[in-house]
Amino acid sequence: MKTIIKVIKYEFHDIFRSKWLIAYLLFFLMVTDTLFRFGGGGNRVILSLMNLVIFVIPLISILFGTMYLYHSQEFIKLLLSHPIHRRSLFAGMYLGLAIPLSLSFWLGVSIPFAYHDDGSNLMALGMLLMSGVFLTLIFTALAFLTAAILSDKTKGFGVAILVWLFFVVIYDGLILLTVFIFADYPLEQPLIILSLFNPIDLARILMLLSLDISALMGYTGAVFNKFLGSTWGMALSIFCLALWSILPYIAASRQFQDEDF
Secondary structure, eight states, X not given: OHHHHHHHHHHHHHHTTOHHHHHHHHHXXXXXXXXXXXXXXXXXXXXXXXXXHHHHHHHHHHHHHHHHHHHTHHHHXXXXXXXXXXXXXXHHHHHHHHHHHHHHHHHHXXXXXXXXXXXXXXXXXXXXXXXXXXXXXXXXXXXXXXXXXXXXXXXXXXXXXXXXXXXXXXXXXXXXXXXXHTTTSOOHHHHHHHHTTOHHXXXXXXXXXXXXXXXXXXXXXXXXHHHHHHHHHHHHHHHHHHHHHXXXXXXXXXXXXXXXX
């Protein structure tokens, strides 16, 4: 545990000097403030931010995480020359990146809400912030897994972008194709299961269920609301997002322990 804390402290010191992190915080700060000034009330702002969260956070997390692990190769080799357990080193590096990214998102969104909002949208805001943190943890873990498997930086960045595209665009396209092909069959329950395999879909459904905007839920969101209801739908989404946060991390940690540095 002491090793993890020491690595996290070093990572914090290194990450917080990064201009990328400052730009990340300012991006959400300025966008949220602008939406309040020109976009209307809290629900409208949350709905607009939802689209940014499900696109921007996974992209930044997976690209920044992949780049960070590749650029830390010499640092990793230096630390592994000392009696440090690889699992502790990996946990420290992962948390040292995921926590600052999550904190920047939280501050960037929360500060304008504290200034502009009247507090009537706390539940929806909480789900938005929770979803952003979950997506940060998930795609940072996927970034570390990608970088640990692929030693070539070019291939690693290419696979990272493909992973992002798969979850953001391709997966939903495959679901729509399935619905079109098997339109004559009852697909509601299979679609619930299919949605569990996409963390971005889960985050979107979680936020829309908290806003209770049935017209904008889309097919999978409407199915969640119909068969599970808002409460059970949100509980299932949170549980599956938690699993998505744990499983890629475990896989990345095992790959890191087997890596020949």
